[in-house]
Every structure is written in C-alpha cells, then in structure tokens.
Amino acid sequence: GAGVSQSPSNKVTEKGKDVELRCDPISGHTALYWYRQSLGQGLEFLIYFQGNSAPDKSGLPSDRFSAERTGGSVSTLTIQRTQQEDSAVYLCASSLARIRTSGGTQYFGPGTRLLVL
Amino acid sequence: AQKVTQAQTEISVVEKEDVTLDCVYETRDTTYYLFWYKQPPSGELVFLIRRNSFDEQNEISGRYSWNFQKSTSSFNFTITASQVVDSAVYFCALRTIIQGAQKLVFGQGTRLTINP
Numbered sequence: 001g002a003g004v005s006q007s008p009s010n011k012v013t014e015k016g017k018d019v020e021l022r023c024d025p026i027s028g029h030t031a032l033y034w035y036r037q038s039l040g041q042g043l044e045f046l047i048y049f050q051g052n053s054a055p056d057k058s059g060l061p062s063d064r065f066s067a068e069r070t071g072g073s074v075s076t077l078t079i080q081r082t083q084q085e086d087s088a089v090y091l092c093a094s095s096l097a098r099i100r101t102s103g104g105t106q107y108f109g110p111g112t113r114l115l116v117l
Numbered sequence: 118a119q120k121v122t123q124a125q126t127e128i129s130v131v132e133k134e135d136v137t138l139d140c141v142y143e144t145r146d147t148t149y150y151l152f153w154y155k156q157p158p159s160g161e162l163v164f165l166i167r168r169n170s171f172d173e174q175n176e177i178s179g180r181y182s183w184n185f186q187k188s189t190s191s192f193n194f195t196i197t198a199s200q201v202v203d204s205a206v207y208f209c210a211l212r213t214i215i216q217g218a219q220k221l222v223f224g225q226g227t228r229l230t231i232n233p
Contacts, residue, residue, distance in 0.1 A: 045220035106221060108162035
C-alpha cells in the first residue's frame with residue numbers, strides 16, 4: 001500500500017512569508033506526527049494528533065507554528081512569518097493507535113525541505 | 118526524562134567489514150519501545166526494527182542483528198559483511214506508552230560510510 005506522502009518536496013520562501021506543508025498519512029493510521037530535522041538540532045518532535053483527541057503541541061517552537069488535521073486524515077503544518085532558522089526538513093509520520101500490539105511504530109514520509117532566504 | 122545517546126557521530130569502514138553502531142538510552146519508565154531507523158541519502162527515514170522493554174531476545178535479520186541489554190541500557194546494531202548500500206545515517210529512538218508521551222526521542226544519529 002501507499003506510504004506517507006508529503007508535499008511539496010522542496011519549498012523556497014522569503015523571510016516573513018507564510019508556508020503550508022502537507023502530509024497524507026498511511027490509510028488506516030489514526031496517529032500522525034510532525035518532526036523537524038535540522039543540522040544543529042537533530043530530529044525534533046513538533047506535534048502529535050490522535051483521532052479526535054486534542055493534539056499534543058508540546059514540541060512547537062513558537063506560536064508562528066500551527067498544525068491542523070482535517071477529517072482525521074490529511075494534516076497541514078503552517079509556519080507564519082518564516083525566519084531563516086526555520087530552514088529544515090519537516091518530516092511527517094503516521095502510526096496505528098494500538099501501541100501494545102504495534103509498538104506505535106511510526107512510518108515516515110520523504111519530508112519537505114524548507115529553505116527560508 | 119528520556120534520552121538517547123549515539124556516541125559515534127561518524128563511522129567509516131571498508132566493504133565486507135563488520136560494524137557495530139552503539140545506542141544507549143535513559144528512561145525511568147518500565148515499559149518502553151526502542152527503534153532503529155535508516156536514513157539513506159534520499160532522506161526518507163526507513164524503519165528497521167522495534168523492540169519492547171520486556172523482550173531482551175536478540176534479533177537477526179539477514180546481515181543485520183540487534184543486541185538489547187537492559188542491564189546496560191543499550192540497544193546496539195551490528196551489520197555483518199557491510200555493503201556500500203548500507204551507507205546511511207542510522208538513528209536509534211525511544212518511546213514509552215505513557216499517555217501524552219507518544220513522541221519518539223531520537224539519538225543524534227551515526228553516519229555510516231562503507232567504502233568499496
């Protein structure tokens with residue numbers, strides 16, 4: 001079956017502009033995660049969605065970052081007023097909800113490479 | 118607090134050599150899961166293996182093997198008879214089942230280069 005897909009694969013934007021990154025999880029996966037991978041910080045958790053529960057936003061670095069998940073499937077990560085330090089690869093992952101059977105194994109998409117000039 | 122340490126930043130070996138990637142973790146939880154992911158030059162994180170804290174049995178999959186030792190909080194990964202296609206960055210990760218703590222905590226990664 002299809003894996004996690006993300007779009008765009010690359011995005012170049014100017015400082016101060018808003019960007020939207022999209023993630024389409026594996027069909028049937030109710031949990032969805034966003035991570036950021038940058039040279040200095042490694043892989044950082046940003047936000048987690050599980051079904052209709054309130055998302056875990058504990059990893060969002062500032063209020064310029066937000067995410068939503070519509071219909072329990074596709075998710076959009078929005079960065080407002082982008083800064084150069086936002087340049088990174090943004091990775092999306094999805095998993096089954098049954099942790100005890102699946103271990104909550106997260107399967108990752110190819111990422112969106114964001115460059116803020 | 119949870120933490121994963123991959124002390125080896127970069128490893129370079131010649132093809133056909135065996136190589137071990139180290140992973141040490143910290144957690145106060147009694148139930149947790151450990152993972153290894155491979156990130157080839159294409160950039161996508163590829164899931165390799167999952168281990169739960171109650172299963173210390175070592176696992177072998179082809180040329181790959183994993184050694185989980187709770188006594189030393191380690192989950193090391195060995196590639197036997199390495200090949201150029203094994204060149205990638207490898208990440209070790211940890212998560213617990215505590216509600217609200219679903220995120221993966223990653224190590225800094227080990228960049229493995231297999232030279233022909």
